[in-house]
Amino acid sequence: xxxxxxxxxxxxxxxxxxxxxxxxxxxxxxxxxxxxxxxxxxxxxxxxxxxxxxxxxxxxxxxxxxxxxxxxxxxxxxxxxxxxxxxxxxxxxxxxxxxxxxxxxxxxxxxxxxxxxxxxxxxxxxxxxxxxxxxxxxxxxxxxxxxxxxxxxxxxxxxxxxxxxxxxxxxxxxx
Amino acid sequence: xxxxxxxxxxxxxxxxxxxxxxxxxxxxxxxxxxxxxxxxxxxxxxxxxxxxxxxxxxxxxxxxxxxxxxxxxxxxxxxxxxxxxxxxxxxxxxxxxxxxxxxxxxxxxxxxxxxxxxxxxxxxxxxx
Numbered sequence: 001x002x003x004x005x006x007x008x009x010x011x012x013x014x015x016x017x018x019x020x021x022x023x024x025x026x027x028x029x030x031x032x033x034x035x036x037x038x039x040x041x042x043x044x045x046x047x048x049x050x051x052x053x054x055x056x057x058x059x060x061x062x063x064x065x066x067x068x069x070x071x072x073x074x075x076x077x078x079x080x081x082x083x084x085x086x087x088x089x090x091x092x093x094x095x096x097x098x099x100x101x102x103x104x105x106x107x108x109x110x111x112x113x114x115x116x117x118x119x120x121x122x123x124x125x126x127x128x129x130x131x132x133x134x135x136x137x138x139x140x141x142x143x144x145x146x147x148x149x150x151x152x153x154x155x156x157x158x159x160x161x162x163x164x165x166x167x168x169x170x171x172x173x174x175x
Numbered sequence: 176x177x178x179x180x181x182x183x184x185x186x187x188x189x190x191x192x193x194x195x196x197x198x199x200x201x202x203x204x205x206x207x208x209x210x211x212x213x214x215x216x217x218x219x220x221x222x223x224x225x226x227x228x229x230x231x232x233x234x235x236x237x238x239x240x241x242x243x244x245x246x247x248x249x250x251x252x253x254x255x256x257x258x259x260x261x262x263x264x265x266x267x268x269x270x271x272x273x274x275x276x277x278x279x280x281x282x283x284x285x286x287x288x289x290x291x292x293x294x295x296x297x298x299x300x301x302x303x
Contacts, residue, residue: 083207091204091205091207093203095205096203096204096205096212096214097203099205099212099233100203100212100214100231100233103212103233107233153207154207155207157207157208157210158205158207158210158212159210160210161209161210161211162210165233
């Protein structure tokens, strides 16, 4: 095994956004059982250290590829396309206004304890997210427009955060 | 993405939103890294002096504190003076840890965006 391969090669998967998640899970479990430190408990220090390094490496790769957003960011990173999330604050105004409205709607429904409304928002947001990932997949895998893909990734970073807030609001309402 | 705001909500929003005053300008910014969204509104009076400022921020405590602080700081300043507020000053005042520096950058950029909006409207009015 080579430490310098990218995450896709590590699991012998094609370097693309659309991914067979069952296959990823399967390969991950196979590798994890091969490199797990427990198997090396009687081995020498060097071998134990190496197995630990590998186990960490395999975990990190799996976590990165499993979630679509981090997978997309990783793909952009591999093609040296910086998402620029740290210093890119000038998102399109209409997008930010929509984000503001979504967050206001979630905050209002949460404050009023409207669980039904939150469920409704959740349903709509998940539908929206699914569409966005379809679009992102086409941009990365088919049209190879990584500039646009980076823009879509930045938007999804807001939306994934919104989903977390929405989940929290729903839990808070159930309590 | 199109949000289908329910009619009741839309009506509520329309009533709640203040009239678009001539001197009111809005800056909207967002940081993908944390998914925070910040809206800063300034009311600019004679001589380009900021009379009032309001914020609405959806984000972590540091982002809220940063935007709250800049609303205090910009009041009484001219729009040009407001542009001199730097994120480092905000971070220092709030003793933000390194991982939260982007919150202060967001607040600084919100000022820039609000001033840019004011100038844009101002030029439009002068031209029209």
